[in-house]
Amino acid sequence: MHEPRLLWLHNKTSIRNYTVAGVSIAVAVGIARWPEAHLESAPVSLLLCAVMLSAWLGGVGPGVLAAALSAAAFAYYFVNPLLSLAVAERETPRFVIFVLAAVLVGSLSAAQRRSMQSLRKAEQALRETQASLAHVTRVMTMGELAASIAHEVNQPLAGVVINGNACLRWLAGESPNLAEAREAAQRIIRDGTRASEIISRIRALAKKTSTLTERVDLNEAIREVLALCRGEARKHDVGLRAQVPGDLPPVRGDRVLIQQVVLNLVLNGIEAMSDVQDRPREMVIQAQGDADRVRVTVRDSGIGLDPPAMERIFDALYTTKPGGLGMGLSISRTIVENHGGRLSVVAQDGPGATFDFTLPAYR
Numbered sequence: 001m002h003e004p005r006l007l008w009l010h011n012k013t014s015i016r017n018y019t020v021a022g023v024s025i026a027v028a029v030g031i032a033r034w035p036e037a038h039l040e041s042a043p044v045s046l047l048l049c050a051v052m053l054s055a056w057l058g059g060v061g062p063g064v065l066a067a068a069l070s071a072a073a074f075a076y077y078f079v080n081p082l083l084s085l086a087v088a089e090r091e092t093p094r095f096v097i098f099v100l101a102a103v104l105v106g107s108l109s110a111a112q113r114r115s116m117q118s119l120r121k122a123e124q125a126l127r128e129t130q131a132s133l134a135h136v137t138r139v140m141t142m143g144e145l146a147a148s149i150a151h152e153v154n155q156p157l158a159g160v161v162i163n164g165n166a167c168l169r170w171l172a173g174e175s176p177n178l179a180e181a182r183e184a185a186q187r188i189i190r191d192g193t194r195a196s197e198i199i200s201r202i203r204a205l206a207k208k209t210s211t212l213t214e215r216v217d218l219n220e221a222i223r224e225v226l227a228l229c230r231g232e233a234r235k236h237d238v239g240l241r242a243q244v245p246g247d248l249p250p251v252r253g254d255r256v257l258i259q260q261v262v263l264n265l266v267l268n269g270i271e272a273m274s275d276v277q278d279r280p281r282e283m284v285i286q287a288q289g290d291a292d293r294v295r296v297t298v299r300d301s302g303i304g305l306d307p308p309a310m311e312r313i314f315d316a317l318y319t320t321k322p323g324g325l326g327m328g329l330s331i332s333r334t335i336v337e338n339h340g341g342r343l344s345v346v347a348q349d350g351p352g353a354t355f356d357f358t359l360p361a362y363r
C-alpha cells in the first residue's frame with residue numbers, strides 16, 4: 001500500500017529538483033542577457049549560482065544537469081561565435097575554465113548537501129538511541145524495584161485470599177451472616193483494585209513513549225511514582241513526604257519520561273540514605289508552579305555530595321555504587337532538557353542532597 005505512494009512522492013521531488021536545475025539556468029541566462037543589467041560580459045557568477053542552487057537542492061543529478069545546461073548556455077550566448085554551440089579556438093580556455101568552475105561548484109555544493117543530510121540522519125539516530133536507552137534504563141530500574149513491587153502487590157492479594165475465606169465462612173452453615181459476608185466481599189474488591197492499580201502503573205512505566213507534548217498532571221504523576229517506591233522506602237526505613245499543591249498547573253511533556261526522572265531522583269535519594277544512622281532518613285518531594293513553569297525539588301538527608309562529585313554526577317557512566325550504572329542522572333538531564341526544562345543539583349544547608357528540575361507549563 002505504502003510503497004507506490006512513496007515512489008510517487010520520490011518521483012515528484014526528483015522532478016521538482018530537475019525542474020529547478022532547468023529553471024534556475026534559464027533565469028540566470030535571462031538576467032545575464034537582460035540589456036539594462038549590462039551583464040553580457042560577465043554571466044559566469046549568475047550561472048555558477050544556478051549550478052550551486054541546483055546541486056544544493058537536488059544533489060548530484062540536478063547538479064550535473066545544471067552544469068551541462070550552463071555550459072551549453074554559456075557557449076551559445078556568451079562565447080564567440082554567438083548564438084551557436086561552437087566555441088572559437090581563442091575562447092576555448094575561457095570556456096574550459098567555466099566548465100571546470102561549474103563542475104567544482106556543483107560538486108562542492110552536492111557534497112555539502114550530503115554531509116548535511118548525514119548529519120541530520122546522525123542526529124535522528126542519536127535521538128532514537130537516547131530514547132531506547134531511556135527505555136532500557138527505565139526497565140532496568142523497574143527490575144531493581146521488582147522485589148519491593150512484588151511485595152506491594154502480594155499484600156492486597158493475600159488480603160483477597162483471607163477475605164475470600166472469611167466470606168465463605170460467613171455464608172456457610174444454617175444461618176449465613178450476610179452483613180459480614182458483604183463486608184468481606186467489599187474488602188476483596190478494595191484489595192483487588194489496589195493490586196490492579198499497582199500493576200497498571202508498572203505497565204504504564206514499562207511502556208515505550210514518543211510524544212513530548214501531552215498534558216501531564218504532575219501531581220498525579222508524582223503520586224504514582226511514590227506509590228511504586230513506597231516498598232523500597234519502607235525497606236530502607238525512609239520517610240517519603242510529598243508537598244505537591246492540589247492546584248499545581250499541568251505541564252507539557254511525556255508522562256512516562258517525566259515519571260522516569262522522578263523515579264531516578266527518588267531512588268538515588270533512598271540509596272544515598274541507606275547508610276545514614278545518626279539522623280532521620282527523610283525524603284521530601286516538593287512542587288510549585290507559576291504561569292510559565294513548574295519546579296520540582298527532591299531533597300534527601302543522605303550522604304550528600306562534595307563539590308568534585310557535583311561536577312561529575314550528570315556524566316554518563318559516573319557512579320559510586322558497586323552495582324550502579326551511572327546512567328540515571330545523565331538520562332534524566334537529557335529528558336528534562338528535551339522537554340525544554342533544566343535539571344540541576346542545588347547547594348543545601350545541612351546534610352543530604354537536593355535536586356531540582358523545571359518543566360514548561362501546559363498552555
Ligand SMILES: Nc1ncnc2c1ncn2[C@@H]1O[C@H](COP(=O)(O)OP(=O)(O)O)[C@@H](O)[C@H]1O
Nearest residue numbers: 268269272313319320324325326327328329353
Ligand atoms: N541523592 C544523592 N545523594 C548523593 N549522591 C548522589 C545522589 N544522587 C546521585 N548521586 C551520585 O551520583 C552518581 C550517579 O547517579 P546515577 O546517574 O543515578 O547513577 P547510579 O545511581 O547508577 O550510580 C551516584 O553513583 C552517586 O554517587
Ligand SMILES: [Mg+2]
Nearest residue numbers: 264268328329
Ligand atoms: Mg541512579
